[in-house]
Amino acid sequence: MKKLLILLAILVFVGLVFGIAGGVGLYYWASNDLPSFRKITDYRPPLVTTIYTRDNKVLGYLYSEKRFLVTLSEMPDFLPKAFLAAEDATFYQHEGVDPTAILRAMVKNLQQGGRKQGGSTITQQIIKRLLLSSEKSYQRKVKEAILAYRLEKYLTKDEILTIYLNQIYLGSRAYGVEAAARTYFGVHVADLTIAQAALLAGLPQAPSRYSPFRDFESAKARQKYVLGRMLAQNWISQAQHDAAVAEPLVFKSMPDPSWEVAPFYLEEVRRELIDRFGEDQVYNGGLHVHTAVDLKHQEAAERALREGLVASEKRRGFKPSLEKLDKDKYEEFYERSGVPEALLQPGRWLKALVQEVVPAGAVVRFGDKYGLIPAEDMSWAKGKVEPGDLVWASVTALPDKAGPDKAAPAAKPAPAKPGEAKPAEAAAKKPKPGENPPPAAPAKAARPMWKLAMQLEPRIEGAIVSMEPRTGDVVACVGGFSFEKSQFNRATQSFRQPGSSFKPIVYSVAMDNGMTPATVVMDGPFTYVDPWSKQTWSPGNYEGDYGGPMTIRSALAKSKNLVTVRVAQQVGMKKIVERAQELGLRGDFGPFLPVSLGAVAVNLLDMVKAYSAFARDGSTITPRFILDVKSPWGEEVWVNKPEVKQVMSPQTAYVMDCLLKEVVRAGTATAAKVLGRPLAGKTGTTNDFQDAWFMGFSPYLLTGCYIGFDQPKSMGKGETGGRASLPIWLSYRKAVEDDYPPEDFSRPPGVIMGTVDGVPMAFKEGTEKGVASIMDEEQEKAFFTDPNAPLGKGEDLLKQMF
Secondary structure, rough: HHHHHHHHHHHHHHHHHHHHHHHHHHHHHHOOOOOHHHHOOOOOEEEEEEEEEEOEEEEEEEEOOEEOOOOOHHOOOOHHHHHHHHHHHOOOOOOOHHHHHHHHHHHHHHHHOOOOOOOHHHHHHHHHHOOOOOEEEOOHHHHHHHHHHHHHHHHHHHHHHHHHHHEEEEEOOOOOOHHHHHHOOOOHHOOOOHHHHHHHHHHOOOOOOOOOOOOOOHHHHHHHHHHHHHOOOOOOHHHHHHHHHHHOOOOOOOOOOOOOOOOOHHHHHHHHHHHHHHHHHHHEEEEEEOOOOHHHHHHHHHHHHHHHHHHHHOOOOOOOOOEEOOOOHHHHHHOOOOHHHHHHOOOOOEEEEEEEEEEOOOEEOOOOEEEEEEEEHHHHOOOOOOEEEEEOOOEOOOOOOOOOHHHOOOOOOOOOOOOOOEEEHHOOOOOOOOOOOOOOOOOOOOEEEEEEEEEEEOOOEEEEEEEEEEEEEEEEOOOOOOOOOOOOOOOOOOOEOHHHHHHHHHHHHHOOHHHHHHEEEEEEEOOOOOOOOOEEEEOOOOOOOEEEEEEEEHHHHHOOOHHHHHHHHHHHHHHHHHHHHHHOOOOOOOOOHHHHHHHOOHHHHHHHHHHHHHHHOEEEEOOOEEEEEEEEOOOOOEEEOOOOOOOHHHHHHHHHHHHHHHHHHHHHOOHHHOOOOEEEEEEOOOOOHOOOEEEEEEEOEEEEEEEEEEOOOOOOOOOOHHHHHHHHHHHHHHHHHHHHOOOOOOOOOOEEEEEOOOOEEEEEEOOOOOOOOEEOOHHHHHHHHHHHHHOOOOHHHHHOOO
C-alpha cells in the first residue's frame, strides 16, 4: 500500500512537472511571435474629420469609419456601467482574463449544444480587435490571454475601458459610443438616458441582429437584459430600472449636413486637405478643420446662381423633358433626398419625386416630407407631370401646422392656349381603355405639406465666388447648378475666356505707363496684320459703332474694344501679360493683341484673386477656403495665414477703382446702382455670347460670376455680362449687403481728384496738368452717388494728357 502511495505520488509529481512544463512550453510557443501591445497605448483609431463653417457650425464629415473620440469624463457614469453589465461585470476585479467567466461560458455552451456565450473580457476583446485576427483557434485564444494580461500591467482600467468604448462597432456604420448616440438617438453621448445607454450596450454581441432599425423587438429584449444585469450589480435602483424599461425609445439620427449644405465648398476643402495631408490623414485622422464659409452667403449664392441660370434658359424658351425614376429606386431616392427642416426656408431648392397629380397640382415627396406644387406653377411643363417624375422645386412657404394637406389649397390652373389642355385638366383627364386609373387625391393624413414652386433644370452652367478681400476669406463658392448632377467645380476647375472683364488689367498697365483716365484714344476702325503669319485681325465694338476720340475713362465704362486694343498696342502686350501673371492668372498667355480683349481662358477663382489688387491697395491676396486645422486633441496642425503680394501701387489701384466705379455709375453695370453703395466692377462678354461675366467689388466684399455652356456655344444674342451674369451677382449681393456697413474706397496719398469738363477723374500726383479744378473727398463722393452726373464723352480735348 505504501509503495502504491509512493508510486501515485511520483505519478502526480511527474504529471505536475509535465503539466507545468507543458504550460511553460505552450506559453513560449504562443508568445513566440506575439505582436507588440504597446501600439495600443498610443491609441490612434480611425476618427472622423469634421469640417466647420466660420461660425463653428458643422459643414460636413470625412471618414472611413464614423467614430468620434470621447473620454470617460464626457460620458454619463451609467453608460460605461451598461457596457460592463452586458460584457464584463468583473472588469475592475480581474487581471485581463476571467477564468470564472470562461468556465461559466463553457458550461453554458455545453448545455445548449453550441457556442451561445463567450467568456472574453473587455481587455481580450480589445486585443482581438486591435492586434489579432478573428480566427477561431486555441492558439489565438492563448495569445489573446497572454496579451490581455500584459496590457493590464501597462494601462489603467479606465484607459482600457476608454479605448473599448471608442473602438467598439455598434452597427449602422457607427464606431464608438459617441457615433452610436448620434446615429440611433440624434444626441451626443453626454445626453443619453439610461434606457438609451442600455440599448447601445446590447449591440456589441450582434450589432446587425440587435439593430433597432432592423428588429426592434430583439433590440428591446436585449436592452431589458442589460438593464436587468445593471440592477443585479446594484448599479441602478429598481425605480431607475423600471423607468428605463418603460421609457419610449424614439430613434432618429443627428442631421449630417455633408454634401447637403454647401457641397461645392465642402468638396473644394476636401480636395485641398488631401493635397496637403494625404487621404489617410484626412479620412482617419480626426482633424478639426475650420473654413471661411458663411452659410448665409453660400445659400444666397446658390439660390442666385440657380435662379439666374433658369432665367437664362427661359429667355431662350427652353422647355426640358422631365426625368423619370424607376419604382425600385424610390426608397433609395427618399433616403438621400432628405433636407433638415431647419434648412427648408423660402427660396431653398430641392429635388422631389412626384407622388400624384390632382387638380390642385402635384403632390411630391423628398426624404420623409411632402409638398404641393400648385398647378399654376407647372404651366411650363404643359401638363406632362406624372407620378414617378423627378422635379426641381423651391420652397415658397412653410407648411401650415394647423392641418396636413389643408396647407396646400387648390390653385387656379394657368391659362392655356386655344386647343391646349390646362395642366389641371391634363392631370385629371379620364384614362384611356387599358390604362390604369389616375391616383386618388392625397389622403388627409396628419402630415405637414410644404408649399413649393416648380423649377426647370437648366442645361447651362455657371459659377460664383465671393471673397472678403481684406483677409482672403472665401465666404461662398458655388461651382454649378447641382452638385448631385455634376461634381465639376466651374469656379475652381474650369477655364473660360473672360472677355471684357480682362480689360481692367490692360488699363492698370496703362496707368503705370504714362496714361491717365483723361487720356484720349480713338474709337475707330482698327486693323492689325501679323508680321509673321500675315493674317489680318479687325476687332469691333459690341454695338458695332464707333465713338471717335474718347477718354480712357469713357472707353472702359462703355467697354469699347477698339480703344482697349489701341491702348494695349501702345503700352506693349508683354507688359500686360506680365501684369496678368503677377496678379495670379493662369493661362496660355502670349504677347498677342487679342489677349487684351480676354481671349485667353482663365479661372474664376484666379480672377477673384486678380481683382483683389483693385479692392485692396494694389496687393493681391490668395483666396482662403481653409483657415486652420487642428488635431483631435485641439493641437494646432496648420494655420493658413493670408498670402499677400504687392503687384501695383496703391495709387494705381485707386485710379482703377474710380474707373471701375464709373462702369457701375454710368457704364455697362448700372443695374448694380440699386444697392445704393460705392461699388466698382466690370462686365465681360465673349465672342458669339459664349460666356458672360461680372466681377464686382467693394472694399469689404469681392464677388465674381460667370455663366456659359460646359461645351462652349452661343447662349443667344444679347446674353451679355450685364444681362446674364450681373443679375446673379446682384441677387446674391442684395441678400448679404446689409451685413456690412457702407464703405467707399480709401484714397491713398499721392492721388488727386480733378475735373475735366465737369467730370471727376483720379490722377496720380504729377499727371494732373490741365485739370480744370481739384475736388475734395466730399465733392467726389457726391458725384459718384449722383445718377444724373455726366459721363463726359465729349470732354475738351485740349485738357487731355497723354
